[in-house]
Amino acid sequence: MNILADSNLYIASMRRSGLKRKVLWRILETNNILVLTDFLIAELRENFQELYTPSQARIALDLLLQYLSTGLLIVKTAQDYKQHLKTAAEFVPPKDTPILAAAMLDDIDLLITWDAKHFLNNVKLMQSQWEAKIKHPDELLEML
Amino acid sequence: MTMQAVQVRLSDEQLATIDKLVAAGRYPSRSEAIRDYLRKAQLWEALEKILALGDIDAPESAVEKRLAATRQRVYETLFGKAVA
Numbered sequence: 001m002n003i004l005a006d007s008n009l010y011i012a013s014m015r016r017s018g019l020k021r022k023v024l025w026r027i028l029e030t031n032n033i034l035v036l037t038d039f040l041i042a043e044l045r046e047n048f049q050e051l052y053t054p055s056q057a058r059i060a061l062d063l064l065l066q067y068l069s070t071g072l073l074i075v076k077t078a079q080d081y082k083q084h085l086k087t088a089a090e091f092v093p094p095k096d097t098p099i100l101a102a103a104m105l106d107d108i109d110l111l112i113t114w115d116a117k118h119f120l121n122n123v124k125l126m127q128s129q130w131e132a133k134i135k136h137p138d139e140l141l142e143m144l
Numbered sequence: 145m146t147m148q149a150v151q152v153r154l155s156d157e158q159l160a161t162i163d164k165l166v167a168a169g170r171y172p173s174r175s176e177a178i179r180d181y182l183r184k185a186q187l188w189e190a191l192e193k194i195l196a197l198g199d200i201d202a203p204e205s206a207v208e209k210r211l212a213a214t215r216q217r218v219y220e221t222l223f224g225k226a227v228a
Binding site: 007008011013014025028029031038039042043046047050051052056059060063064066067070071078085094095096097098 | 180183184186187190191193194195197207208210211212214215216217218219220221222223
């Protein structure tokens with residue numbers, strides 16, 4: 001499966017403890033294809049600058065990408081998903097549209113997120129054709 | 145990808161473990177099983193390097209809040225004018 005993981009999964013994978021860290025590991029371990037986007041990479045870079053010391057932040061993204069590239073990885077750019085940005089804006093706040101728009105691409109099977117407010121418990125979204133693609137990490141773990 | 149044949153010495157126990165997985169259909173061959181084990185070892189090593197950076201100290205709720213704020217900022221930088 002081609003799996004788009006929301007940024008909270010990547011941040012969770014950088015924590016030393018907790019079950020959440022295991023989700024990303026399980027995706028990679030089971031030979032699924034992880035899909036990153038330019039937006040997610042920019043977001044992760046910003047987050048690392050806030051979560052780590054300046055010297056750690058510089059290498060955190062490189063290490064994460066190195067970790068991810070031990071598995072199967074695809075990177076999508078705005079050129080790929082911009083066609084869906086307007087449709088995505090009908091369902092989620094503007095800031096989340098790059099994520100949903102990428103998930104709307106035909107070759108993306110799942111969007112995995114812990115964001116209940118804007119995705120998992122979003123009634124309009126859950127009543128749409130996109131519902132089948134959006135899963136909680138626990139649902140994914142049951143599938144793998 | 146070019147593959148090279150190499151001789152590898154394994155204990156009876158290690159070979160039995162691999163053969164059991166091949167017999168169960170998890171891997172099509174011994175080679176494929178060993179390649180997958182190596183890939184997982186690389187995955188683990190990369191993870192160890194990440195964790196060596198040190199833990200993220202902030203509580204989860206604070207991290208979540210920060211993620212939302214960062215997303216807003218990154219969106220405005222990259223897409224702010226694209227979808228008004």
